[in-house]
Amino acid sequence: MQTVTPPENDELFLSTVASPLLPDQPVDRILRPLARFLHIEAAGGFVLVACTLVALIAANSPLAETYLAFWQTDVVLGFGSYVFHHSLHHVINDGLMAIFFFVIGLEVKREIVHGSLSDWKRASLPIAAALGGMVVPAMVYLSLQLGEPGMNGWGIPMATDIAFVIGCLALLGSRVPHSLRVLLLSLAIVDDIGAILVIAVGYTDAINYEFIILAAGYIGLVQLLSRIGVRRFPPYIALGALAWLMLHESGIHATLIGVILGLLTPARAVLVPERFREYLNRKKEDFDNTRWSQQRHRTEAVHEVQRLTRELVSPLEYLEITLHPWTAYLIMPLFALANAGVAIEMSNLNDSVAIAVVLGLVVGKPLGIVCFSWLAIRTGWAKLPDGIGWPILISGSCLAGIGFTMALFIDGLAFGSDGLATAKIGVLVGSAISGLIGMALLMWLLPKADVETR
Template identity: 65%
Template structure:
């Protein structure tokens, strides 16, 4: 559910440029096309769709028992009397997904400091739309499951999977107004914040205050590291692992450690570009010298140059750029393979839980997004962005009903590591219907592409 990183609006494709200073190597013939592919905005959605299709296909194949049993494989770590044993799916959902949530924390921090949520006037509409898109689906689910054990899954239809949404918008090309893209991306960020709150409050059964206190101490140490200016990553990695373990043992979901550390990441650079240019001018003179003693020190100067150049961007920007693709193209696909495998049976679709999830996504999401947006605009708290009509917003609001990654994640929290097959069926069917309806209505409401005259 990642929000794509800001793109270069100048029209240049920096990823297609070959640095003339670097020699051509055989590996570049593979690496450069792959890099271009990974930087296409919709690619992560395509990879996610493929992994989802593979998981569903294998779960309904003759190899289903082997495939589904793979994720129940026990992983055991024992040190002395301490033993840490969980299923492979649990390791993925609680461990590997912490990287996903760390990147979410970075994205939320970026939007709060520099992005669309930094200005309350711009943020009001996506906040209102996201609140509607969470409250109405959850209310539909609760109303349909009230008094039943499965009411615990009320958080499932609340979140939007932005990777799939971006993929759908990319298929429509330039016809989609930029204002709709920005609104849906901002909505997804607020959705993420809401999902984090839901996970922390709604799906914590018990608390071990000892481990929770340990987590608080480690978070304090991380803040102290930042305060005294520690810029090397290893101390933070060690502290992050300890914080993850403490949250995991405390009863609070361990992935919240990733969110908290992401939100704590500094968003300002230590060195302004002007000072860096002065340093480069001074250093260039050293590289022009031909004296032996100067050449011996070049290794030291290169290391210093690397360190200083790193400080010209904020830790938040550096980490988000470095980890975004790992999260989008490794963590989320593995999560999909481990959780999207559903053995489809026609009777599952008629199950009350599946119906509640489907209605929450297909009906609740667009009604909530459009209804709360309308109220915010009519009350004067927000205004409709220029170039975005109510009909286009109504069509786009159906895409908000594509709930996949976070919906499956909350399904696991509500019904155990393996999740609930009928709830998963509702997620996949509801998301598919939402995607088809959103694409169809957008094709109908968006302006037709101009016909090129010969």
């Protein structure tokens, strides 16, 4: 998942909790420490780890049956003759995770338009590395499961969980080269695109084309509203919800609607700062104490300022920044709580599916990243970024073997809504081993790299 670059000045960040223009409130004393924690880049990864541990402990405790049954609680919504009747687990995986995929779509669009994927010279290495990091793990998995009942899980070891990777890099502090962070983030974005294609192509069975046509129609209306200049969010939310429902009924995984809508979100602002400054200069007399108190339409004036202020940034940037905390600190932790709970048994660790997942993550992921990167550099399509040598790239590729959110998600698609316990064990063990190896190598190599680059 994406990270939001923290401001240089702590006071600027804390102003999002309590503006210096507003009187200090008792609740601000509670929110400021929380804001400082959420300000840390790795906080999302820490929360995800904590929720994973809670799920594992609960699933291996005397409360296991109650805990697992809770996620099967019925959720029923009806409108006329239509009834939406699914479990809480399904609502999280198919409903809330659509918002997570929407943020992924926003992130991909941003990187393609403004970021590291906008220039082929910069994008070629992470694209090659990501392709290797998807193809080789799938091949390693299939080499062990071809023709076996677990063959359908080939997509599980393909994706990187960037929240955990960023958490590991944050623990290493300023020793980590900026170019390595950018490379791993770009690799994870391309990984996400690959995982989305895998879900759309590899894990879709029976398709109802009537519902697909209806979903396409609602997506077309979203694009039409954007083209004619509709700036309010409610119409888009309503049409997006209808498109999600149609895709949900079509047989294609409904979370893909989030990616599509994210890619359609405009990436450019409507209002430039100079025009807004001119507006404020014209309106500043309206905010004189005496004149303001005598105005009859103050609410309209406030709404106008709010609307114009929002237009200073693109819808893409606004939505990405707004939704990031919700996905990082609510949706992904809920997903972990609902999906990471698995009984740990020695027989599960020895299962062939678990071994295939572990080898795919621990061996296949770094092997694919390094080999495809070498080919891209050898052919002249790409070059190593400044500050990164082959030892650092190999170490970073080991970290990329941390696959959690998307791996568990694909496990549910491959082996039923609850997933396969042995595959989950493989994801958890493989991710832990990859993280430990990557961290150990980077801790050993980075001090030497710092000396060399001075």
